[in-house]
Each structure stands twice: as structure tokens, then as C-alpha cells.
Amino acid sequence: MNEIEKNLRDAAKELLEKKDADLIIGYEKGTEEFWMRPCFVDSMDDVDKLTFNAFCNINLSKYILEHKDKKVAVVLKGCDSKSIIALLQEKQVNRENVKIIGVPCYGVFDESLIDKDINYDSKAEDNMKFLRKRCLVCENHNPVIYDILVGDKLEEKVWRENIYEEVEEIEKKPQKERLEFFTKVFSRCIRCLACRNICPVCFCKECLIDEQNPLWVERKVGLSDILMLHLIRAVHITGRCIDCGNCEEVCPAKIPLRKIYKKMEKDVREMFGYVPGRNIDLPPFQATFSKDDKDEYLEGERFGESSKV
Amino acid sequence: MEKVLKCEKIFEFLEKIKNKGKLIAPVEEDGVILFREIKDIGEINLSYKNSLKPPNEFLFPQNEVLFKFSKEKGEIKLTDLELKENFIIFGIHPCDVRSIKIFDNVFRKDYLDKYYDERRKNSLIISLGCQDVDKTCFCTTFGIEPAFSEESDISMLEIDDKYYLKSFTEKGDNLIKEEEGLFEEVSSEMVSVFENKKKEIREKIKEKFKVDGLPEKLENLYDSQIWQRVSLMCIGCGICTYTCPTCYCFDIRDEDLGKEGCRFRCWDSCQFKDFTQEASGHNPRPTKRERQKQRYFHKFNYFFKRYADYACVGCGRCVRLCPVNIDLREIIREVGSR
Numbered sequence: 324m325n326e327i328e329k330n331l332r333d334a335a336k337e338l339l340e341k342k343d344a345d346l347i348i349g350y351e352k353g354t355e356e357f358w359m360r361p362c363f364v365d366s367m368d369d370v371d372k373l374t375f376n377a378f379c380n381i382n383l384s385k386y387i388l389e390h391k392d393k394k395v396a397v398v399l400k401g402c403d404s405k406s407i408i409a410l411l412q413e414k415q416v417n418r419e420n421v422k423i424i425g426v427p428c429y430g431v432f433d434e435s436l437i438d439k440d441i442n443y444d445s446k447a448e449d450n451m452k453f454l455r456k457r458c459l460v461c462e463n464h465n466p467v468i469y470d471i472l473v474g475d476k477l478e479e480k481v482w483r484e485n486i487y488e489e490v491e492e493i494e495k496k497p498q499k500e501r502l503e504f505f506t507k508v509f510s511r512c513i514r515c516l517a518c519r520n521i522c523p524v525c526f527c528k529e530c531l532i533d534e535q536n537p538l539w540v541e542r543k544v545g546l547s548d549i550l551m552l553h554l555i556r557a558v559h560i561t562g563r564c565i566d567c568g569n570c571e572e573v574c575p576a577k578i579p580l581r582k583i584y585k586k587m588e589k590d591v592r593e594m595f596g597y598v599p600g601r602n603i604d605l606p607p608f609q610a611t612f613s614k615d616d617k618d619e620y621l622e623g624e625r626f627g628e629s630s631k632v
Numbered sequence: 633m634e635k636v637l638k639c640e641k642i643f644e645f646l647e648k649i650k651n652k653g654k655l656i657a658p659v660e661e662d663g664v665i666l667f668r669e670i671k672d673i674g675e676i677n678l679s680y681k682n683s684l685k686p687p688n689e690f691l692f693p694q695n696e697v698l699f700k701f702s703k704e705k706g707e708i709k710l711t712d713l714e715l716k717e718n719f720i721i722f723g724i725h726p727c728d729v730r731s732i733k734i735f736d737n738v739f740r741k742d743y744l745d746k747y748y749d750e751r752r753k754n755s756l757i758i759s760l761g762c763q764d765v766d767k768t769c770f771c772t773t774f775g776i777e778p779a780f781s782e783e784s785d786i787s788m789l790e791i792d793d794k795y796y797l798k799s800f801t802e803k804g805d806n807l808i809k810e811e812e813g814l815f816e817e818v819s820s821e822m823v824s825v826f827e828n829k830k831k832e833i834r835e836k837i838k839e840k841f842k843v844d845g846l847p848e849k850l851e852n853l854y855d856s857q858i859w860q861r862v863s864l865m866c867i868g869c870g871i872c873t874y875t876c877p878t879c880y881c882f883d884i885r886d887e888d889l890g891k892e893g894c895r896f897r898c899w900d901s902c903q904f905k906d907f908t909q910e911a912s913g914h915n916p917r918p919t920k921r922e923r924q925k926q927r928y929f930h931k932f933n934y935f936f937k938r939y940a941d942y943a944c945v946g947c948g949r950c951v952r953l954c955p956v957n958i959d960l961r962e963i964i965r966e967v968g969s970r
Contacts (some may be wrong), residue, residue: 517869573955
């Protein structure tokens with residue numbers, strides 16, 4: 324058992340004992356080696372199931388929305404803590420009912436990249452080449468918001484020099500190539516909607532994608548409906564997506580969704596100086612307006628001739 | 633009919649097949665295995681473990697037009713679809729072949745689904761034995777031989793520098809006869825080599841679950857805590873159902889494009905909240921608890937009662953791809969132990 328795990332279990336015990344939380348949402352070991360999964364602990368007997376290591380990937384913040392009637396404690400890494408800020412900004416979570424157990428984190432492993440002996444105590448910083456793509460460009464290793472911190476604060480540094488390298492690769496391509504690229508990857512979409520369902524900021528009770536009347540997106544896997552579906556999602560999470568990367572990671576068809584969302588993040592940062600998930604006192608990005616806002620995104624100049632229709 | 637094909641002749645064999653009809657085979661794209669129509673034989677991947685969508689989607693496509701309609705001079709015109717094209721599904725693994733048998737129950741037994749039936753008649757299934765298995769594979773639980781399917785038209789297994797082939801249907805026999813020149817006869821030692829290889833591959837699958845009595849056991853678990861527990865984790869996506877080779881639920885919809893349109897059917901998932909949404913607003917499966925329960929009850933109780941078979945082939949797709957590690961094997965084990 325590592326130090327974080329010990330602190331985590333102690334914190335969970337105390338929260339349950341003092342009745343500061345009725346339910347702890349954390350991680351437990353799954354059914355195969357290195358598979359971690361969400362774990363819901365509501366009794367002292369189960370506290371020792373709770374675990375933490377560099378394989379704990381899924382962002383747990385969305386589960387809070389399903390337990391609004393309870394006092395919940397949730398384990399959140401740096402990235403995950405940003406999504407709870409987005410949820411708080413949009414008044415989806417009652418801060419008083421949630422205890423955030425923050426875990427500083429230098430990154431989580433992508434099981435498919437691992438090609439040497441590694442164990443549950445392996446450290447992200449010693450095994451950079453196994454890290455998930457989003458972790459390499461993570462700007463918040465320490466939780467931005469928390470009630471209890473169960474590990475030592477880490478020095479904030481971004482592993483990659485240019486966090487938008489992946490985006491720039493695509494931006495540089497001519498329009499025709501970009502279209503070919505996205506056509507190819509989205510042709511694989513099976514419309515399972517795992518990207519939407521795992522997304523912490525996709526919490527609408529009535530999602531436009533499910534809407535029948537009016538019908539925005541037909542229930543088909545044809546390219547036009549699929550592109551429509553994913554573009555709707557991209558626009559809806561602009562300025563709200565905090566790059567927890569789960570959408571891309573759970574996609575069974577390995578569609579590189581982050582490439583689109585990261586592009587939106589970059590534009591929002593450059594045009595409006597807004598970075599989602601940082602500041603709880605700011606209004607939600609899509610709910611703000613200033614007469615000084617640049618509107619070059621409407622003119623298309625930004626993208627040169629190629630974007631003019 | 634049994635034959636041997638030298639590995640070096642496999643591409644020649646595939647070229648010949650391709651001339652007989654549309655060839656569907658596994659290809660790899662960005663690390664994902666997809667069954668696709670093959671334009672160039674060289675793109676076929678024969679050493680894959682598991683495809684994203686099950687290849688039986690070519691018999692029961694994710695979306696499929698049933699008929700078209702249009703309005704001309706005030707008259708409504710309906711156009712039926714012609715499904716005449718022959719196609720060959722090559723390289724399908726034994727678990728996925730079994731799933732076709734399972735689909736046959738649904739689409740060809742009580743009710744003859746003409747779309748499925750036509751496609752089935754126009755298709756030729758050439759299966760390929762697994763060489764390597766995934767840690768989530770458990771096909772032997774359902775009596776499936778991972779190295780060799782006796783349920784396809786032609787079955788193949790790679791052994792050293794050769795393929796051992798056997799045909800199980802007239803269609804398969806005909807294909808082999810037509811290409812007689814490519815094959816060699818089966819030597820007497822080949823038989824024992826084949827049996828050993830089968831055993832070797834079968835033993836790679838570590839876990840075999842006890843499934844006897846699952847339908848009866850489930851009867852007593854309708855209100856079990858198991859469903860509540862898994863529903864806490866479930867995110868309600870359609871990965872488990874859309875990648876499942878035995879899931880066949882669909883929706884029928886009309887696409888209206890003004891002067892013309894079509895009626896089509898498309899896959900639907902019992903894990904989606906609107907799957908059972910009724911027009912009145914009532915939903916008999918209102919939460920993920922009921923929806924998760926439905927998945928296991930359908931596979932191991934309702935389906936069994938109706939067709940005396942389980943609607944699972946142990947391909948492991950749902951286990952491997954579930955974002956939150958809801959593991960069907962774990963549930964079978966738990967129900968089995970009750």
C-alpha cells in the first residue's frame with residue numbers, strides 16, 4: 324500500500340465516521356491486472372477496497388450528479404478537479420454536499436503502451452513514455468479545488484513544451500487533408516455515445532442527440548449524421564472541456580476526439596483568454612459576453628483562404 | 633471435404649475468392665480491427681485477436697434501408713430493395729461464427745426476416761482459427777473451439793507453413809472444387825498435428841465458467857443487489873451492446889427527405905434510457921439498474937428459455953471495452969455461485 328492509498332483510506336474512514344459523507348466515490352482494483360474502476364463505498368467494511376495508483380484513469384466527478392441527494396466524497400486528480408469547477412460554475416453541484424479528496428498526480432498510464440515490467444507503485448514521472456497523451460500536456464498536477472489532500476503537493480510543470488503540438492499538426496494541413504483525416508476517423512464511429520456519457524460536462528437531461536422532435540441527428544452511422552453529432556458535442560463543450568481525455572480513451576473505435584476539443588480549447592484561450600476549470604468565481608465561458616470580444620472566429624480570417632466557403 | 637493450402641498461396645486463394653463476390657475481411661486501421669470490403673488483398677490482417685464490431689454486421693447491418701418511398705404526381709411510390717449481391721466473409725473467428733447461429737434463431741426461426749435471410753443465403757462464411765487469444769476471451773465456456781469452427785462453410789487453421797481447411801457445406805465444397813488446383817491433399821500425420829494444435833490453442837483460454845443452471849439461478853435474482861451495484865458504475869453507453877456479436881435489438885425509423893425518404897432499421901441498445909421510453913412518458917426501465925439487469929437476463933434467461941441457447945459467445949468484447957470495467961464474466965461467476 325502506498326502513502327496516498329493509506330491517507331485516502333484514513334480520510335474515507337474519518338468522513339464516514341463523522342458522517343461528513345454518506346458515500347465515498349473512489350477507485351478499486353478491477354477484474355484484470357492494471358484495470359481500475361469506480362468504487363462506491365458507504366460502509367466502513369468496504370473502505371479498504373479504495374485504492375489509488377497511476378492506473379486510476381476515469382474521471383469520477385460526473386458520478387456526483389447521480390447522488391445529489393447524498394453527502395458525497397469523491398476522489399479527484401488534478402484534471403478531474405477542474406471538471407468539478409466547471410460543474411460548480413454551472414450550478415450542477417451543491418458545494419456543501421461534496422467533499423473533494425484531492426490527489427496530486429503526475430499522470431496516468433495508458434495500459435496499451437506498457438512494454439516492460441511495471442507495478443502498482445510505479446511512478447508516472449519515471450515512466451513518461453507510458454503516460455496518456457493528455458497527461459503529457461497537463462497543466463494542473465495538483466487539484467485546483469479540494470477539501471482534503473491525500474498526497475504531497477507536486478511541482479507544477481508541463482511535460483511537453485508545446486501543449487498544442489497535436490492541434491498544430493492538424494491546423495497546418497490543407498483543408499482537403501483535414502477533411503480526409505476526420506472522415507477516416509469518424510467513419511469508425513459506432514455511435515455508442517460513450518464519449519458523451521463519460522463526459523463530465525455533458526450532463527443535460529435532454530440531450531440534443533437523443534431528441535426526436537425536432538430531430539437534429541438521425542440514428543444512423545452515416546458520415547453526415549456522425550459528423551453532426553460530434554460537431555454538436557464539440558461546440559457544446561467549448562470553454563467547458565477541461566481535457567480529462569476520457570472521451571478519447573473510452574472510445575472503442577479509437578477516434579482521436581481530443582484533437583478537436585483541444586483545438587477549441589486553444590481558440591478560446593487565444594481569442595478570449597479563458598481557460599476552463601481554473602477559477603470558480605468566473606461565470607461559465609458560454610454565458611459570458613463582452614463588447615470587446617473579438618469576433619474573428621465569425622469572419623474566418625483566422626484560418627486563411629481555405630476556410631472560406 | 634478436407635484440404636491443405638500452403639501459406640504462400642493464401643493471397644492467390646483470396647484473389648480467386650474476390651472474383652466470386654464482395655470480399656469482406658479484417659483490416660487494421662489506427663490499431664482498430666474492422667471488417668471491411670476488401671479492395672486490395674494486401675490490406676487484410678490475418679493475425680488479429682478481435683474486431684471492433686462483430687462481422688455479422690454484414691448480415692444485420694447497423695443501419696439498413698428496408699424500403700424507399702417517394703411522391704410522384706400525387707402518387708406514393710414504394711420501392712423494395714434488391715439484395716442480390718454475393719459476398720464472402722473471410723477470416724471470421726469461431727466465436728463470431730457461433731453468433732451467426734444465434735442470430736439464425738432470431739431472424740430465421742419463428743419469423744423469417746427476409747433481409748437477414750437474403751443476406752445469409754448470399755453469403756459464404758470462411759472462418760479462421762484463433763492463434764492468439766485475448767485475456768478476456770472465454771469462448772470455451774460456451775463449447776466453442778477457438779481454433780476451429782464447424783459452423784462455417786469453410787473453416788481454416790494455420791499450422792506452421794500451411795492452412796488446414798475443411799468444408800462443412802455444399803457451398804464450401806463447391807468453392808474448394810472450383811479452385812482444386814491450389815490445394816494439396818491432407819496427409820495422415822496432418823490429422824494428429826491438427827488435433828494437437830487445436831488443443832494447444834484451446835488451452836490458451838484460461839478461464840471456463842460454469843453456465844449450467846444460469847437461467848434458473850437468475851429467476852431468483854430479479855431483485856438482487858448485483859444489478860444495483862453494477863448500475864452505480866455504468867455510464868449508460870452502448871459499447872457493450874453495439875460490439876456484442878449476439879445483441880440484435882433494433883429500432884425502425886422513417887427518414888423523410890421531403891419528396892422522398894426511406895424506412896430503415898438501425899441497431900438500438902437496451903442500455904440507452906430511451907430504449908423503452910413509451911409515448912405516454914412512462915418508462916418501464918427507468919434507471920440503469922433495470923437496464924443492466926435486462927442485459928444479463930436477456931442473454932442468460934429469456935433467450936435461453938426461447939431458443940435453448942445462451943446469447944453470449946465469450947468473445948470478451950464487452951469486457952475489454954467497457955469504460956468502467958463492468959465485467960460479464962464476474963457477473964456469470966457471481967450468479968453461478970448463488
